[in-house]
Amino acid sequence: MRPYAVLGAGSVGSAIAAYLARSGHPVHVAARAPHAEAIAAQGGIRAISRSETFLAPVQAGTRLPEHLPDGTILFLTVQAPDVDQALEEAGMLCRNHPVVTWQNGIRSEAVAAPRCPRLYGGIVRFTATSLVPGEVRLRQPGQLILGNHPEGADSLAREMADDLGRAGFTAAVSPEIRVEKALKLLVNLVSGPAVLVSRTGPERAVAAAPAPPRRRRKASW
Numbered sequence: 159m160r161p162y163a164v165l166g167a168g169s170v171g172s173a174i175a176a177y178l179a180r181s182g183h184p185v186h187v188a189a190r191a192p193h194a195e196a197i198a199a200q201g202g203i204r205a206i207s208r209s210e211t212f213l214a215p216v217q218a219g220t221r222l223p224e225h226l227p228d229g230t231i232l233f234l235t236v237q238a239p240d241v242d243q244a245l246e247e248a249g250m251l252c253r254n255h256p257v258v259t260w261q262n263g264i265r266s267e268a269v270a271a272p273r274c275p276r277l278y279g280g281i282v283r284f285t286a287t288s289l290v291p292g293e294v295r296l297r298q299p300g301q302l303i304l305g306n307h308p309e310g311a312d313s314l315a316r317e318m319a320d321d322l323g324r325a326g327f328t329a330a331v332s333p334e335i336r337v338e339k340a341l342k343l344l345v346n347l348v349s350g351p352a353v354l355v356s357r358t359g360p361e362r363a364v365a366a367a368p369a370p371p372r373r374r375r376k377a378s379w
Contacts, residue, residue, distance in 0.1 A: 159321075160318075161184040163185070171189075174233060174327075175233075176204075179214040180205070186217040186223065189219075202216045204294070206293065207299070224250075226251060226255060233257075238261040241265075257277055259278070278305060279307045281335070283300050284296060303335070303338055304318060304319060
């Protein structure tokens with residue numbers, strides 16, 4: 159089966175890695191030391207969702223090996239500000255293997271493109287948390303969308319979507335991934351304030367706060 163490597167196995171990266179590994183794919187992750195050590199000690203990533211708990215056989219270290227198996231696809235799941243440094247540390251892996259950037263926003267692909275000849279963009283539509291080393295929690299595997307950067311949907315993009323779909327995610331391919339990522343960013347910008355003032359507990363105080371007094375405008379005549 160297709161091997162995968164996950165660079166930056168935080169909550170999202172760990173979730174994707176765990177479900178791919180559970181479905182039979184060889185998976186190697188690079189994570190922070192406590193997380194990597196816990197994964198190595200227990201023999202994988204423990205994934206906990208609303209419906210199940212399982213231990214996925216994932217290999218882990220603080221860095222990816224200098225040489226990955228032929229055909230490995232590299233998933234980049236670090237935070238957006240860390241993309242450039244992560245790719246620099248990955249070195250020739252980025253040139254020798256296809257890379258998928260899974261960050262929110264629209265800058266990661268521009269940063270990655272000079273280093274990654276075969277670049278794909280990805281969108282994550284689920285939330286996960288990793289509070290205990292070696293463990294990731296999520297309500298359920300959500301939606302993942304990917305496509306060639308800046309546009310297109312080749313056979314490898316479709317293969318990745320099929321692999322993610324069989325692993326348990328709702329996966330889709332978009333031939334206009336750059337547009338899809340920009341649209342998601344706009345939706346987040348619009349919906350974020352509404353969620354803040356109307357859908358969470360403590361922040362209801364924000365919605366109840368009195369509006370600032372209007373300044374009386376001076377007549378212009």
